[in-house]
Amino acid sequence: MQERSSVAELAASLRSELNRYSIGGKLPSSRALVERYRVSPVTVSRALAQLAAEGLVVTRPGAGAYRARPRTAEAVPGDTSWQEVALSAEGAGEVVPRSVDASGVLQSLAAPPPGVIELNGGYLHPSLQPERAMAAALARAGRRPGAWGRPPMEGLTELRDWFAREIGGSVTAADVLVAAGGQSALTTALRALAPPGAPVLVESPTYPGLLAIARASGCRPVPVPVDAEGVRPELLAAAFDATGARVFVCQPLFQNPTGAVLAPARRTEVLRIARAAGAFVIEDDYARALAHEDAGPLPATLAAEDHDGVVVHVRSLTKATSPSLRVGALAARGPVLDRLRAIQVVDSFFVPRPLQEAALELVGAPAWPRHLRTVAAELRHRRDVLAGALRRGLPALRLPHLPSGGYQLWVQLADGADDTDFTAAALRSGVAVAPGRPYFCAEPPAAYVRIGFAGVSGAVELGEAVQRLRSGLGPHA
Missing domain, CATH: 1.10.10.10 (Winged helix-like DNA-binding domain superfamily/Winged helix DNA-binding domain)
Structure with a gap:
């Protein structure tokens, strides 16, 4: 052959x-x-x-x-059709029936088949994860007195204090709850702030996991368009007026998937508009530790600039470390903090103490700032390699914005192209990318795909991925 x-x-x-x-x-x-x-x-x-x-x-x-062992004939399944009635009856009297659609999340979590280059994920490749530092932190944590005992329900005071300093402003440990990662924190925040049937304003496009949370809670996500400078304040104000919403969820820094950073003038406007509407802003600060080497000074968190308890802040260590280090934080002021704490306790009691102790050991070690510098340099390099390869090999694709943080490029397809067709063809070529449609809660204005660069072994694999795409799709895909 x-x-x-x-x-x-x-x-x-x-x-x-x-x-x-x-x-x-x-x-x-x-x-x-x-x-x-x-x-x-x-x-x-x-x-x-x-x-x-x-x-x-x-x-x-x-x-x-x-x-493999041959598949044997399976036993005749029982009749589960009754479940359709039972599951739908719950939402019969609700304005927005609850539904759980995890397809957008599963697309980013599913491991591709062997031999397929993974450009659809949202986590660092093992070569970029601080594995040795995490292992050492876990070993030290396990030897701490009381490490296997029950932690405070709000989280370890020292870890809450570290998160408070990272958030900045006048936020203190008393304002912080330790959460089991960003997804869990977002779920708690939405459940605390938006009752079933309520509208929730979201950026458009936005992270599919957020849309899944909202719909599973029986809420109605309402899109507010994002451009290169973040959410558009005039459209945000109009959305509050039209819907009566009391919650807006945003990612002001390196927005997923566009990579946009909320412009300074818009930051003040977002807080003012939300305050005037009597609404909360859930700030998902997921990518602060994923700033690229050329990002320059980062803006403060919205929480640091908020004095009226408008902002509920969410962040996590997971993106900058490992998918399994599921330690994050919720920060809020006023009565809402008590509600957040109550919901979190009912759902999960507390984050396991050994995991909290390990996180505290990790962020306090000299290896932590070195790790962040390494990630910043490598993500910048990979972004430039991937963007350059796409422009040369697939010139029909458009890059509306080159991000200075995060782990993905938001790529617009040629006119008339379909994102699901593109994704399927890419997979046949040996490359997994994420279709753009799940990032919109309304009709997409154009066809996009999200192409990640953090989950591969390095720049060489990125170049190979674009070569495969060009071979399988052609330069005019």
Whole structure:
């Protein structure tokens, strides 16, 4: 078989030979298949991924591929059709029935098949995670006196104090609750501030996880358009007037997915408009630790500039560390803090103390600022490599804004293109990107995809990804 042989041809050859191996038996190594069939490692990887998707083989990272156990006929399932009535009856009398649509979140959390380059994720690649520092912090935390005891329900005082200093302004530890990551904190905030059926103003486009939270809570997300300088204040004021909403959720710094930073003049306007409407602003400060090397001085948090208890601040350590370090914070002032605390206690009691102790050890170690500097330099480099490769290899794509923080590019497709078609074609080419449609809670104004650059091993893999996209989609995709 020559190098030009297709993935389909190799998959067919391997499929026809599977009976030679016992159930659970190991197939030849990728190197052996490359030499035997005279194909590239990428072709082998894609062919094995296709067989894995068909349930014929099981791939184990670092170990190889094995013949899978044949699927046996499943037992006849019971009749669960009654659940449709039971689940829908809950929302029969509600203005906005509750629904749980996790598709947008799952697209960013799902691991791609073997051999596919992951540009749809939202976490740092293991090579960028401070694994040694985290391991050392966890070991030190485990030896702390009382580390395995019950923590204060609000969180460790020292950790709350650290979060308060990071948030800035006059925020103190007394204003902070330790939360189990940003998603949990956002869920608590929305449940505290917006009753079922209430409208919730959101940026458009915005993070799909937020839209999922709102809809699962029975709230109605209402879009407010974002441009290169963040949310547009005149449209925000109009949305408050038209809907009577009492909550606006925003990401003022490196907005996901656009990467926009809320302009200085707009920051004051957003707070003024919300205060006049008697509304809260949930500030999701998810990417402050993901500023690029060329970002310059970062603006203060909205919470630091708020003196009237308008802002409920959300942040997390997860994005800058590891998906499994799910430690974040909620900060608020006034009676709303008691409601946030009550909801969090009912939902989860508290964040496990060993995890809080480990987070405290990590952010207090000399390795922490070094890690942030490394991430800042690497994210800037990857952003530039990816943006340059897209402009050269796929000139039909448009980059409305080059962000100075975060981990993604928000890319507009050529006129007439469809984001779901583009995403499917990209996956067939061996690249996973995120379709733009789940980022809108109303009709998208144009077709977009979100292309991440933090979840790969480095710049070389980004270049390979764009080459695959160009080969599979063509330069005019």
